[in-house]
Amino acid sequence: MIDGLNVAVERGSLLSILGPSGCGKSTLLNMINGLDDVTSGRIAVGGHTVSVRSRSAVRIGVVFQEPRLLPWRTVRDNVRLPLDELDVPRDEADRRVQRYLDLVGLGEFGDYYPLRLSGGMQQRVALARGLAIEPDLLLADEPFSALDEITARKLRQEFTDIWRATGRTVLFVTHNIREAVFLSTRMLVVTARPCTTHMDIAIDVPYPRVPEDDRLFEIEKQVTRDFIRMEEAASGDRPAERAGV
Amino acid sequence: MPAVAINMWQGVKAIDLSLIRMGRAFHFSRSSILRKLVVPQVIPFLLAALRYALGLAWKIATVVELIGLSSGVGYQLGYWFGLFNMTQVLAWTLMFTIVLLLIEFVILKPTEHWLTRWRPSMQN
The missing domain is CATH 3.40.50.300 (P-loop containing nucleotide triphosphate hydrolases)
Incomplete structure (x- = not known):
């Protein structure tokens, strides 16, 4: 192909x-x-x-065409999800989540559920999620x-x-x-x-x-x-x- | 409980695969995908199945008491009905209804509400 x-x-x-x-x-x-x-x-x-x-040797973040957020988790927990998977310590994860939410301009929206945000905002959350693992490569x-x-x-x-x-x-x-x-x-x-x-x-x-x-x-x-x-x-x-x- | 099984089956069929793909793209472990992505999506279906099963179980228990046991609400209903004492029959029916309503509004509804709190409600 x-x-x-x-x-x-x-x-x-x-x-x-x-x-x-x-x-x-x-x-x-x-x-x-x-x-x-x-x-x-x-x-x-x-x-x-x-x-x-x-595959675990490099860290790769992904942003999709759709946000693909978990609707039952808050914005903060969504961004946090891949960090938990990488065993990032708790306070370090908290700091990073806040940092990347601030970066995409959604610092205030950490406690919102994704379905209450607009499509553009959801996509920003997805971007924050992709960046929060501090990837070697973002797809x-x-x-x-x-x-x-x-x-x-x-x-x-x-x-x-x-x-x-x-x-x-x-x-x-x-x-x-x-x-x-x-x-x-x-x-x-x-x-x-x-x-x-x-x-x-x-x-x-x-x-x-x-x-x-x-x-x-x-x-x-x-x-x-x-x-x-x-x-x-x-x-x-x-x-x-x-x-x- | 075929009805419960069918409900769960429907729930599993309704799983949003794009979320699973997201999990795979971020290299989640199999157990994480199951715990964090699959189970939460099945919960609403599980709740519906549970509620249905609970209603059915109460009905069956009452009928069994009515036919074959010597105590319980069903037995009391049959006993007083046999004596043509409608006051007692209605009293037992009322009590039975109240207990079921209590279970619904004190246990089931709040649990369900809490588990699905992420859904935007009609008001906002």
């Missing part, structure tokens, strides 16, 4: 992977997270080869794609701030070109079946970025053009159906 994907992610960078749906992005994330084994090739995080058996699987555009936009902005404040390495999977361009230090465009690197673009626009930056627009335009050409090539010899028809 995935073939010839050879990427090195620098520590502290924010790499986004942009690909058409069904190109094996979820499989890739599962393999990186040590839930599926690779059939050939090798995945290493921080010098440790990842496989289903050796984000289209975390903003289920939110309305205004909320998503605000969260993207905050996401880059938080990422810069914590200095984590982030792997961000998305199918939103603008989002990928806006967020990442480097983006990878992959093709579907087999999943191969199509483009590898470094985005040298300094942070903090504004979504309306012309440089970002230029990159977005270029990537979009290329992406559509790639899709058309993949869908065979049919006459070019322009996007937006």
Whole structure:
């Protein structure tokens, strides 16, 4: 399913992977997270080869498309959940939970139950949960794609701030070109079946970025053009159906 | 208790698998997944099953007393009914009802309310 994907992610960078749906992005994330084994090739995080058996050597945080919080636990207990699993001492865990809730702007909401929060806030809790284990690598699987555009936009902005404040390495999977361009230090465009690197673009626009930056627009335009050409090539010899028809 | 078993079966079928996947993504141990992610999701179904089982058990106990035993509410009901003493029959029925209501409102309802306190209520 995935073939010839050879990427090195620098520590502290924010790499986004942009690909058409069904190109094996979820499989890739599962393999990186040590839930599926690779059939050939090798995945290493921080010098440790990842496989289903050796997965405990590196810490990986995950943010999903949906918040996936436990509705019967308070916000605080939700963020705490993976910390308990790692046997973090009680007061250290308390401190960390509060720190990361503050970081995502929900310091006051620790005692709320998730169902009383809005979708955007729930997703922030999920982000705090992913960060609280202080992971070597944070995997984000289209975390903003289920939110309305205004909320998503605000969260993207905050996401880059938080990422810069914590200095984590982030792997961000998305199918939103603008989002990928806006967020990442480097983006990878992959093709579907087999999943191969199509483009590898470094985005040298300094942070903090504004979504309306012309440089970002230029990159977005270029990537979009290329992406559509790639899709058309993949869908065979049919006459070019322009996007937006 | 096939009804209870069926209820539990439904409960297990209704488990939100995305939460289990979340647990696996964070590398929870099997026992943690069971304790922290599976059991809490089954609890509402367990409560419903328990309530049903309790009602059924009371009914059966009363009928058994009525037919075959020489003490208990069922026996008293049958005895006074045989003597055409409606006052006693109604008194025993009333007492029986009160006991059941007490169990419902003092034990079951508060427990259920506490266990499902995370659900936003209609008012807010």
